[in-house]
Amino acid sequence: MNEILAKLATEFPGVFDAENPDPSGALVPADQHVAVAAFLKENGFTKYVTVVGSHYPASGDEGVAEYEVGTVLRNPTRNSFAFMWRVRIPMDGEVPTLCPLFAGADWQEREQFDLVGVRFGGHPDLRRLMLPEDWEGHPLHKDYAIETAHPPWR
Amino acid sequence: MEVRVPTRPNPHLDIDAYDADADLMALNMGPQHPSTHGVMRIKLFLDGEVIVKAVPYPGYLHRGVEKLCEKLTFVQIIPIVDKHDYVAPMTNEQAIAVAFERTLGIEVPRRARYLRTILAELTRIGSHLLWLGTFTLDIGGTIGGGASVMMYTFREREKILDCFENLTGSRFHYNTHTVGGNRHEIPDGWVDQVKAITALMKIRVPEYEELCTGNEIFNLRTQGVGVVDADLALELGLCGPNLRGSGVDHDLRRDQPFHAYDEIEVNVAVAQGGDCHARYQVRIAELYESIRIIESIIDKIPDGPLSSQRPVKSHLGVKIKTGCHYHSIETPRGELGTYIIGGGDNKSASPYRLKIRPPSLHSMSALPYLLVGHTVSDVVAILGSLDPIMGEVDR
Amino acid sequence: MGVDETYRNYEHPLYASLEKMPGITVGLARLDQLLQWGARNSLWVFPMATSCCAIEFMTAAASRVDLDQMGTIIRPTPRHCDVMVVAGTITVKMAPRVKKLWDQMPEPKWCIAMGSCAISGDFYRDIYSVVPGVDTICPVDVYIPGCPPNADQVMVGLRRLQEKIQLQREGKWVEPDKRPDDPRTILPEIGLYDRREDDMTERQHEASRHLGVGGNESRDNDDGVISHQGGVSETAGGSTE
C-alpha cells in the first residue's frame, strides 16, 4: 500500500499524500481521474473491481449538490489489496470514463448512471442498465422517495 | 480441438451499419427462458446460427436493495443480503458482516472465525454442486443426461442444507452471522454431520467427474468455447473460478485472508485456457479443496465465545465511521465486496451509501465478448459456465 | 372452458330428446368427473422462476420431494402448461412479461404464488421497482407462504390446488373472503415505514382489492377504476387470435 502510494505521490504531487493517507481514498480532480487509473494499471493494479457513485445533496443555501465517484482497483497477486480513490463533481458535471482502460467499466458505469445519475463523459453506450428505459429519475438520489409509484404495475 | 484465438469483439458494434440489408435475425433469449439462470434477457443478432452481436439486458430482478439499505441498520441489513446470491446465502452474510467488522474495528472470536470458515467452505461445495447440476442441465437438456447429473448433485446439496438447518434452523436464509460473531452455537452431533458430508463428497465428486469429463460429448461442448484471456478477464473484473479459469492465480482466501484463512493453507486451483472446460476444472478442483479444508479444521474448532459483542436487539447505537470503506471476501463466485460510506454527519446508524460489488454482474458483463462467433447452443454453455446468479446481478 | 353460450340451442328437439334419454345425466356426470380427474392429476407447471424460490422449486422437482410423483412435470413454454408457479420477486420491469406469459397460457389455467415476494412483495414491497404481490397482475389460486417455502410445501400447495380444482368443478367451491371491509396491514415499527406515504397502503390495498381471485365481480361493480392494472384477461386467446 505504502509503496504504491509513494509512487503515486511522486507522479501526482498534491493529490496523493504518502505520509498520512486519507483512509477513505484520496480525492482526485476529475481531469486526473483517467491518468491515475492508467498509472495504477501499469503498476500492477490490473483487476477492475468497482465504481461507486453517491449523491450529496446541497446542504444549506451555500453548498452545491455533488456526486462522488469512488473507483476501486485491485492487484491480483499475493498480498492483494484494494486501492480506491474518489472524484467529486458537481451534479451537472461529467466524470471521464474508464472504458478504454477497463472493459468492465462499461457496465459498472452504466449501472451508476442508471441508479445514481452520474454522467460519465466519453462512455460509448451510456444507457440504463437495471431499470426500464422509460424510467424517470435516479433512485439512489437522496431526494428520491423509496416508495415511488410506477403505474400501472405498482 | 484447437483453441480459437481470442480476438476481442466490439460489444458496441453498430448493427445497422454492419447489417445494411437487414439480413440478421434478432433473437430474444429471455427474460423467461429455461437456461438463463433466472430472469436474464439476451438479445442476439444471428447470422444463420452464428452470433454477430449479443446485448444482455439485466435488471429484471432489480429490487433496489441499495436504496433499502440506506434506511436500515446493521442488524437489519444482514438478513436482507441473504437474498442476493441465493445459491450461497451464507457467504453473502459473511461478506457484509466482515465489511462491518473491519469498518468498525470489531474483533471476531477465533471460534466464530473457524465456524465461519467451515460454513463458507460448505457453502462453496453446495454452490458448486448446484452450478454443476445446472451447467450439465444446460448442456444435456432438461430431458436428458444433464437432468440426471442435476438430480445427483441436488441429492448431495440437500445434505448440506440439512446441515445448515441443523445449525441455524433454516434451510435457505440463515441470518446466522452478526457483527462481531455468530449467532447460533454449534449443536451436538453437528461436527459428525459435517464429517459425514465430506466423507460422502469424496466418493461422489469423482463420480460427477466421470459423468462429465468421462463423456466425450461434454468435452466437445466445452473445450474451446467461450474463451476469455487473462487480460480481458482482469479488465472485466471477473473473479473467482472464472478468473482462475483464465490462468490468473488469484484467490482472496490466500491473497487477502479473512476468517481463519490466515491460519490454514489454501491451495488455489488454476486452469489454463479460459474456456468453459477450464472453468469447470477449476470448480471441480475447488470441490476437492473445500473438502480438504473442512477436514483439516473440523476437529480444530477452538473453544470460547462465538461473538465478541453483547447480544442486543438493535445496533442502533453503533455508528459507522464517516468515510468510504471497501472490504471484500471470496465467495463461491468470487470477490464479493461491500463499499460502505459511513453515516452522514455521524447522525445515523444506517450507512449513507452501501454498494454491493457482485461477482456475477462482472461475469455477465463478459457476455458481449464471449458470445460473439459462437452458435446459439454455445450461449447456454457459456452462460452456464460463468455461473451467474441473477439476484446478485440485479440486486 | 371457453364455451360460447350463444351457439347453444337448448330449444332444439335433439336436445330435448337427449335430455330425456335414460341415464344421460348420470353418464354426463360421470364423464365430467372423469375430465375433472384428468385435469386434476396432470398439472404441468410453467415456472415463472425469478429468484430464491426458484432454487427451492428446483429442489421440489429433484429427488427428495419429486413433483413427478403426482404427475407434475415442468415445461419451459407457457403453451403446454396448466399452472404458473410464480417463484420469486416480480419487478416492474418483469411484470409486463409475467402478464404476457400468463395470457399466453391456454385455459383452463391456474396460478400459484410461491413465497412471500410473490404473495405480497415481502420487505421489498415498498421499494420503487417491486410489484407488491403477483395478485395485482393475475389471479392467484393458491398461496404458498415462506421465504422461501420448503420444497415439500410446494407439493402441499399443488395438492391444495388439486382440491380446489375438484371443488370448483363440482360447484362446491366457496370463494374465501379475500376483501375484508376494513383492509389494513400491521406494519412493524422500524425506521423504514416512518416515511411511508399516507396513501401508499391505501393504494396498494385498492389494487389488490380489485384484482386477484374473484376480482371479476368487484371489477363489474365499480367500473373502470382499475383500467390500468391489467388484471384478469378475458381469454388467453384474446391476445393471439
Next chain:
Amino acid sequence: MIEQLSNPWIWGVAYGLPLITVLMTIGAFATWWERRFSARMQNRHGPRWVGPQGLFQVIADGLKMMQKEDIVPREADRPLYRLAPVLPVFLVLATAAVIPFSGYWDEAGRWQAALVVADLDIGVLWVLALAGLMVFPIWMAGWASNNKYTLLAGMRAVAQGVSYEIPLVMVALVPVVATGTMSLSGIIAWQAENGWLVYRLPFIGALSFALFFLASLAEANRIPFDIPEAESELVGGVIVEYIGLQGGMFLMAEYLHTAVAAALATALFLGGSHFWMLPLPLYLGPVVFAIKAGSLFVLIYWIRWSWYRFRADQLMELCWVVFVPASLVLVMLTALQVWYEGLV
C-alpha cells in the same frame, strides 16, 4: 372367412387396425415407462400416485390435453399449423405397415414371415422414403408457428434429417446387398436361414448395425442428436406453440418413431422374430420381436438419460466426416464379401 383374409385389403384392415391400436398404446404408455425409468436412474420415484404405480398418468395427461383451450397464433400459417401435428403419427404408423412381427417354418423348411400388414417387395425403400418425409411435418410446424425458436428448430431439424438420411440409406443397403432382396420379409427369412446379419457378416454386420442404430437415433431426434428439440436452448423445439393434444401428437409421434426405429433395426439386423432353434409358434413371434426391439428401445432411453447433446455443427461434422464415409465403406465391403462368398 380365413380365405378372405388373403385379400390384401381385408387383411390390411383386419390386422392393421389392431396393430395401430397396439402401437398407439405402446406409444402412450412409453411416456409413463420413460418417466419411471428416468426417475429410477435419478433416485426419484416418478409418477406413482395416479392409478396403480402411476399407470393412469398417461390417461390423465390425455384427458387434460383434450380440455385445453385451442389457440392458434395470430400470425401463424393456419393450414400448415393444423396439418403438422397429424402427419408424423401417420408417417410413423405407415412405416410400421411393412414390418413383419412374426414368422414360422413352413413344411419345406423355409422361413415364412407373417403378421405384416403389407408385404411390399420394396419394403426397405418404403421405410426409408417415409423416414425422409418425416422432415416435412417438423419443418411445417417450425415454419407455421411463426416463432423464431421453432424456426431455428425447424431449420436444424431439416439439416439434420437430410444429412442423416444418407448414412441411414447407405447402411440399410447392407442387408439389401447381402440378402439380395428389398423386402423386409425376405431379409428376415434370409437371416433365419443363414444367421442374423449382425454376426453373419463378421465385423461388417456389427458395425453396420451400430451405424444404423445411431443414424436412427438421429432420425428420431433422440439424445445425443436431439438438437431440434433442444429444450435448454430452444425452449421446446418445434412444439413450442402447440397446445394440448396437438403437442401431444408430436410427443406421441416421437415415442412411436423411436419404437419403430428399434423395430426396424431388429428386422434388418437382428433377424426379426427368429430365435435360432426354437420352433416358436406363430403367436409367440411378436413376443420375441418385442423382446429384441424392446431391448433396443430401453437402450435408446438409457442413452438419452445419461448423455449430453451435440452442438449443431458438431452433429453435422460427425455425419459428413464419420458416418457417410463409414457407411459407404461398409456397403462396398459387404458387396465384396458377397461376391467372394457367393452368398446370393
